[in-house]
Amino acid sequence: xxxxxxxASNDDKQYVSALQVAKHAGVSRSAVSxxxxxxxxxxxxxxxxxxxxxxxxGYQVNDLARGxxxxxxxxxxxxxxxxxxxxxxHLVAALTKALIHRGSVPIVINTGRTEEELVAAQKTLxxxxxxxxxxxxxxxxxxxxxxxxxxxxxxxxxxxxETGADDVNIDNEGAGREAARFFLADGIKKLGFAGALSGTPxxxxxxxxxxxxxxxxxxxxxxxxxxxxxxxxxxEAAQQLFxxxxxxxxxxxxxxxxxxxxxxxxxxxxxxxxxxxxxSIVGFDDIPEASWDAYNLTTFQQDASTMAAHAVAxxxxxxxxxxxxxxxxxxxxxxxxxxxxxxxxxxKS
Amino acid sequence: xxxxxxxASNDDKQYVSALQVAKHAGVSRSAVSxxxxxxxxxxxxxxxxxxxxxxxxGYQVNDLARGxxxxxxxxxxxxxxxxxxxxxxHLVAALTKALIHRGSVPIVINTGRTEEELVAAQKTLxxxxxxxxxxxxxxxxxxxxxxxxxxxxxxxxxxxxETGADDVNIDNEGAGREAARFFLADGIKKLGFAGALSGTPxxxxxxxxxxxxxxxxxxxxxxxxxxxxxxxxxxEAAQQLFxxxxxxxxxxxxxxxxxxxxxxxxxxxxxxxxxxxxxSIVGFDDIPEASWDAYNLTTFQQDASTMAAHAVAxxxxxxxxxxxxxxxxxxxxxxxxxxxxxxxxxxKS
DNA sequence: GAAGTGCGAGAAAGCGCGTCTGCATCAAAA
DNA sequence: TTTTGATGCAGACGCGCTTTCTCGCACTTC
Numbered sequence: 109x110x111x112x113x114x115x116a117s118n119d120d121k122q123y124v125s126a127l128q129v130a131k132h133a134g135v136s137r138s139a140v141s142x143x144x145x146x147x148x149x150x151x152x153x154x155x156x157x158x159x160x161x162x163x164x165x166g167y168q169v170n171d172l173a174r175g176x177x178x179x180x181x182x183x184x185x186x187x188x189x190x191x192x193x194x195x196x197x198h199l200v201a202a203l204t205k206a207l208i209h210r211g212s213v214p215i216v217i218n219t220g221r222t223e224e225e226l227v228a229a230q231k232t233l234x235x236x237x238x239x240x241x242x243x244x245x246x247x248x249x250x251x252x253x254x255x256x257x258x259x260x261x262x263x264x265x266x267x268x269x270e271t272g273a274d275d276v277n278i279d280n281e282g283a284g285r286e287a288a289r290f291f292l293a294d295g296i297k298k299l300g301f302a303g304a305l306s307g308t309p310x311x312x313x314x315x316x317x318x319x320x321x322x323x324x325x326x327x328x329x330x331x332x333x334x335x336x337x338x339x340x341x342x343x344e345a346a347q348q349l350f351x352x353x354x355x356x357x358x359x360x361x362x363x364x365x366x367x368x369x370x371x372x373x374x375x376x377x378x379x380x381x382x383x384x385x386x387x388s389i390v391g392f393d394d395i396p397e398a399s400w401d402a403y404n405l406t407t408f409q410q411d412a413s414t415m416a417a418h419a420v421a422x423x424x425x426x427x428x429x430x431x432x433x434x435x436x437x438x439x440x441x442x443x444x445x446x447x448x449x450x451x452x453x454x455x456k457s
Numbered sequence: 458x459x460x461x462x463x464x465a466s467n468d469d470k471q472y473v474s475a476l477q478v479a480k481h482a483g484v485s486r487s488a489v490s491x492x493x494x495x496x497x498x499x500x501x502x503x504x505x506x507x508x509x510x511x512x513x514x515g516y517q518v519n520d521l522a523r524g525x526x527x528x529x530x531x532x533x534x535x536x537x538x539x540x541x542x543x544x545x546x547h548l549v550a551a552l553t554k555a556l557i558h559r560g561s562v563p564i565v566i567n568t569g570r571t572e573e574e575l576v577a578a579q580k581t582l583x584x585x586x587x588x589x590x591x592x593x594x595x596x597x598x599x600x601x602x603x604x605x606x607x608x609x610x611x612x613x614x615x616x617x618x619e620t621g622a623d624d625v626n627i628d629n630e631g632a633g634r635e636a637a638r639f640f641l642a643d644g645i646k647k648l649g650f651a652g653a654l655s656g657t658p659x660x661x662x663x664x665x666x667x668x669x670x671x672x673x674x675x676x677x678x679x680x681x682x683x684x685x686x687x688x689x690x691x692x693e694a695a696q697q698l699f700x701x702x703x704x705x706x707x708x709x710x711x712x713x714x715x716x717x718x719x720x721x722x723x724x725x726x727x728x729x730x731x732x733x734x735x736x737s738i739v740g741f742d743d744i745p746e747a748s749w750d751a752y753n754l755t756t757f758q759q760d761a762s763t764m765a766a767h768a769v770a771x772x773x774x775x776x777x778x779x780x781x782x783x784x785x786x787x788x789x790x791x792x793x794x795x796x797x798x799x800x801x802x803x804x805k806s
Numbered sequence: 807g808a809a810g811t812g813c814g815a816g817a818a819a820g821c822g823c824g825t826c827t828g829c830a831t832c833a834a835a836a
Numbered sequence: 837t838t839t840t841g842a843t844g845c846a847g848a849c850g851c852g853c854t855t856t857c858t859c860g861c862a863c864t865t866c
Contacts, residue, residue: 192550201541204567218553373750401722
């Protein structure tokens with residue numbers, strides 16, 4: 109703004125450009141560019157001279173400009189709600205790490221899970237020409253999926269399968285069934301399920317599998333639902349499940365570990381039941397807290413870094429073959445046996 | 458690559474540009490640009506026509522190009538190690554949310570805290586012309602600070618004060634002293650401190666304040682140090698502190714909540730001491746787990762969203778006045794009284 | 807010694823955008 | 837009717853970069 113002279117060297121507090129490096133090294137601007145492009149044709153001597161000049165000036169290639177021209181930004185968007193909570197915090201950490209390792213640069217959009225908010229997040233990511241969007245929570249509306257496809261932007265959804273996009277998920281229903289079988293094998297007939305009113309597909313599938321399998325074998329399933337699937341929700345669910353002393357479950361499957369912790373604490377404080385003698389508890393996620401002595405929770409393991417690795421792999425595949433049909437990756441979970449649930453004889457190896 | 462014709466409408470799976478919108482709407486390209494710039498001079502009628510065309514084509518302004526031209530990217534970098542751990546996960550969540558609210562777009566660099574890794578992170582962020590860098594863990598070397606200043610990039614450091622950059626921190630030493638006074642007021646003379654070998658300035662300050670104040674009043678301070686300041690580290694520290702039955706502390710100040718949890722669990726499992734009757738525990742951070750019934754931990758509160766708000770405010774100020782001297786923001790902490798420590802009479806309101 | 811080969815490097819053309827310039831157009835003032 | 841001013845809009849330019857394209861130069865080959 110100040111000076112419009114072409115050669116104004118008004119470079120106080122500004123990023124230096126390739127042109128300045130070129131001048132400093134006495135070469136052309138394109139030579140500088142080539143020096144920073146692996147595999148480009150520059151003589152070793154000239155490259156060294158350029159690198160020296162770049163070092164001296166503190167030059168750093170402008171990825172905005174590079175991305176503009178190359179039509180790829182190396183940016184990858186992560187859309188997530190409450191990234192500080194339980195399993196999700198591990199997923200975010202694993203994904204950012206995996207993406208950086210891959211040479212991508214993660215943008216984290218921390219927002220709500222309403223359609224409006226998701227669409228706003230998508231707009232932001234489109235604006236930066238993000239190479240892909242990974243959705244950790246919330247279900248993208250179909251317009252979202254369409255728009256991503258139209259713009260050629262890979263879209264990966266974690267923990268949802270019904271979206272028409274690539275997704276990586278676990279067998280929630282199967283895990284629910286396994287939880288039921290685990291309790292049944294111990295001879296328990298009066299089961300409980302602790303979930304939340306704000307149900308997501310994930311939690312609904314877990315409940316469905318659990319309930320279905322239980323009822324198939326003639327067991328009953330009492331239900332407690334907290335407001336949300338967190339610690340407080342677990343306490344609320346426990347209150348519902350253990351309010352009537354005559355009609356209490358002998359085992360409870362909790363929709364995730366946080367809920368299990370809330371429920372366990374409630375039971376310890378407000379009932380005389382001891383865990384696991386009178387009551388078996390199984391959680392879900394196997395976050396580090398589950399192995400803490402205070403809880404020692406039997407739970408389904410769902411490894412965040414494995415999931416992140418699969419998400420990134422899916423992304424690679426999608427970039428390689430943009431037109432392949434949506435892939436649905438299904439990861440295994442493993443029941444980690446700890447002290448919060450009695451272990452049926454058949455499970456003791 | 459395929460066709461070099463100027464008017465090749467080979468727009469399959471590509472982002473649409475302003476030029477295409479202009480053609481579609483029958484206006485000039487600059488009109489499109491103006492339509493998307495608030496306060497630019499376009500007639501209402503033309504703007505509407507343009508918006509319609511943009512909608513139809515799914516046009517989205519390219520922020521890469523916009524940032525290139527405007528010399529501001531709206532990108533803000535967060536550099537963090539282990540963003541899934543304890544307090545830090547809340548800080549990351551609060552910062553991403555605050556930044557998005559401000560209209561910025563957070564890039565999260567999840568990396569180690571060695572100098573090399575920090576410098577690599579900085580390079581990445583410079584490459585994207587990030588408007589600012591916020592460092593959540595690790596101490597930036599002075600070259601880092603210099604380079605940021607030279608490039609005119611605001612640098613904000615959280616939880617470190619010795620860096621020459623803007624920082625927001627809490628009074629760790631003061632909190633340490635307060636912890637000591639809290640125990641002393643209860644008549645306790647044999648204190649303990651649970652920390653980690655991988656000490657950071659933060660934890661060192663807490664320890665220093667605690668130890669100093671304690672010894673000033675003639676109390677002794679036993680020390681247990683785990684490998685890291687996490688749950689496992691707390692257990693290790695506890696092992697050291699409670700190994701010799703004859704020489705056990707009557708109160709322990711833990712460097713953070715995770716350490717406190719580890720220590721509490723160890724004590725419950727391996728000793729007959731009951732908390733808080735025989736042993737008072739105070740932690741640091743007040744992460745949600747601290748209020749769980751299993752721990753009910755007395756701890757220093759350090760609100761993540763407050764800290765995030767201050768960081769963003771500092772960023773605003775720095776952008777407004779690039780040349781002001783480094784600001785050192787010091788936030789208050791508050792001791793939250795819960796059940797893990799006996800409450801001295803003088804503390805009961 | 808002339809023609810062929812290949813590498814290195816400068817000039818120039820954009821990538822998509824915001825903005826400045828200058829030319830129309832039109833309403834109001836003279 | 838002419839002058840003045842305001843206004844809308846197309847065209848040109850530049851942001852920093854990569855990637856042709858083209859040419860010069862050294863080196864081989866008969």
